[in-house]
Amino acid sequence: MQMRDILIVDDSRAMRNFMRRALSMTTLEIGTIREAENGLEALNLLDEHTVELIFSDINMPIMDGAVFVGELAKHEVKKKIPVVVVSTDSSEERKTQMNSLGAKGYISKPFSPEQLEQEVIRLLWEASDDDM
């Protein structure tokens, strides 16, 4: 499996660290992991760097996850990057909202590294099917 560069978007440094650790505990081939504290910072980072997968929180200052995903969908290149929402909010209403904005996956906290890996593999398989 090819190395995947990843972007983690979360205002909690503790959570960004945990995501890094959880990803390292999976069998996934992870390349460079970049971080952003909010959606705006993430959009600016994506102007400079290419990533294959984005994990995004919802509740963030400056630009929250819903607005961030909506902004990605307006961009021809950025909208192709799969986004996995990572949130404590596991309501169907929220999942539906984020899906309608363009998010491809959703992980509710708390989650195990195994659950994270399964969601990433599912998304990457779907993305490779779309490319065929």
Next chain:
Amino acid sequence: MTTCKLADVLQEAATGVLETMFFAEASSADEDAATHNDAVACLLESTGFETGEFTIAIDREALQILCCAFYGDEDDPSPTQQQEMICELTNMIAGSTLSSYAPTHYCKLSSPTVCDMDRHLQTATKYPQDHVATINLSIEGGLLSASCSLRTKP
């Protein structure tokens, strides 16, 4: 929803978060053991369908052990790391509780903030007309207690 149901949901949420993301076993604390020694507390507020607050308190030794598990680092966690971790723990327990307690309704959580123990103890008594729940869990290193006080939007 009854107060008993809220306590069950809070307990299940706290236990699930501790086991899944902090790799920590938790069990209900005996009444005799449900007293904090040198604890750190954290508060966050909920608005929306369920309005109220959540507070978490952890004995400092237990907090350090949880930090090491969460960060995957055997070195003593810095005060900043400890604060960040208890804030994230509070956020996850509160979010997980509300997702079970009010699964079809929207609730917004504030950013968690570290508070003193007196503030944590107020949560169970501040709004007597609310649904209130307090749980005490024994974890490695000491006691973790969680309190919430919620008022449902009519």
